[in-house]
Amino acid sequence: MSEKPILSVKNLKTYFDVTKGLFSPKQIVKAVDDVSFDVYPNETFGLVGESGCGKSTLGRTIVKLYDPVEGSIEFKGQDIAKLKGKELKDFRKSMQMIFQDPYASLNPRMTVGEIIKEPMIIHNIYDNDEQREARVVELLKIVGLKPDHIRRYPAEFSGGQRQRIGIARALAVNPEFIVCDEPISALDVSIQAQVINLLKNIQKEMGLSYLFIAHDLSMVKHISDKIGVMYLGHMMECGPSNDVYHRPLHPYTTALLSAISIPDPDVAKAKSRIVLEGEIPSPINSPQGCAFCTRCSKATERCHKEKPQPIKVGNRLVSCFLYER
């Protein structure tokens, strides 16, 4: 792709200090450990992984809710760590977030109108309240709610409708990039498809880029152009979604994909799973070598000692010694 990436993450590390007490040994959770990837304009980058793999932390570090320990995040060519004052405010305007839980992410004491208007007031986008109100009505229509919903409170809406309010709020400041952190996990199947289609249509009309974080692989594959697979803070494999799904390279991706249940009885009953033994190790004492070496069936001695670096295989990046030449 000749185009410049809108978001470029390089060797990002986000650690948390979880040391208990004054004299205990230092304990560090390496939530995101040396992750790099690019997102191009108009593209959806899907991030998948099991709970505790650091995908949400990565999303939050990108919107600058957490500060990274090392590495850089470039948004439209600017390093976001160095942003201050007006530049930082502009960055926050162009980068918005949609949260997982539509019940916890909306203030129950504010009306829908107030919720959607708040970011406009903070960023001083419109001159007066009438203009803001007009924009709110417009946004409500875009996300498929009715204009008269403006005076209601979140409690009067169902989960799917609340998620639409969350999307309208994110769109209020005309962002260029939205981080969607598990936006559909809390919703029912028939409502999930509504929200996915809405996000896709908005992207087409407004030319947005998404970072789509989820653990539901089938939905991520459906919405994303590219997929990144995370495990224990590391990016194991990253590439175009059809390639990653149909020809996984990394042993973890292979196992993760084989664990998906296909909604088709003939295929599902014939499919044999690669059932991984054991559980994800704690990110406090992560393995010295490859993060996946403790559960990998193809692990060699080298995997236990050295950390594999991302290797380019075709149009993909894989962190595994198996593909080294």
Add this chain to the structure above:
Amino acid sequence: MSLLEVKNLRTNFRTEQGKVQAVRDISFTLEQGEVLGIVGESGSGKSQSMYSIIGLLADNGEVESGDVIFDGKDISRKNFKNKKEYESFMAEIRGNTMAMIFQDPMTFLNPVLKIETQLVEPLLNHTKMTKAEARNRALELMRLVGIPSPEKRITQYPFEFSGGMRQRIVIAIALACSPKLIIADEPTTALDVTIQAQVLELIEELKNESDSAIIMITHDLGVVAKLCDRIAIMYGGKIVEIGTDREIFYEPKHPYTLGLLSCVANPEDYDEKELTPIPGSPPDLLNPPKGCPFVDRCAKAMKVCKVMEPSVKTFSKTHQCACWLNDSKAVRK
């Protein structure tokens, strides 16, 4: 004779707003060794219908009418003089011939009791085993569900186990007395995909090795496709369609089943098909619609659907569906 026969079951909940009709006239049968999937969205009554069968309804819930015939005996509440009698009868059955696996293993297990205590409890209650025999059986169960070094793990507390391991313990407790029927309420929803695969694998092994029947309550169509022999689709407190796995997935008759199938992405496809969501949201069971529960969201709704409940049409010995579209006498307007 079927292992379980449910006839015209109705369950209501008293709330401040009024009577919520959670389960509205459902009937089905289950044979020995069969796996029945009950699929529906939240609020469709799938969990409450099963709680009505096993007698675990909340205090404000009550079974209004219907028969539940389990293993040749009518175990519905109305056959007992008072609540106490019913409770003591059900306590004999629960954990013995009928067991339940819950969604969240952390809230199911008692955090202050050792795994051993929780595993031997059903054995001591329902069988004549001595403590030592029960402990041996508990170790055997832990091995069966794939917990490494059971001798060491049996003395630990639930917090020392991971989510997947806890769910294995819950399954082991359910299996303790070799039940004839296991009701699993979203057993894998709280787990990660790779752990989910482990647990599903375990349930599949159990299905092949024992002749227990399993009722699997879930909203995940992938899980039912993998595990179930028959599938019942619930909507608005009713079973709108029931059939074998292939009948439901390949020849769905109800517009809701069809809608449900076309709003999940099949990752096997190369070209992403546009998902077709079902517009609107599920009906309010405080005031359930008079006719078909799906009428407000159905693209093929006719006049008759609004006013009259559709009759059940039989397509094969196993396949039934309640929809006016299948009735040639319905006025198509």
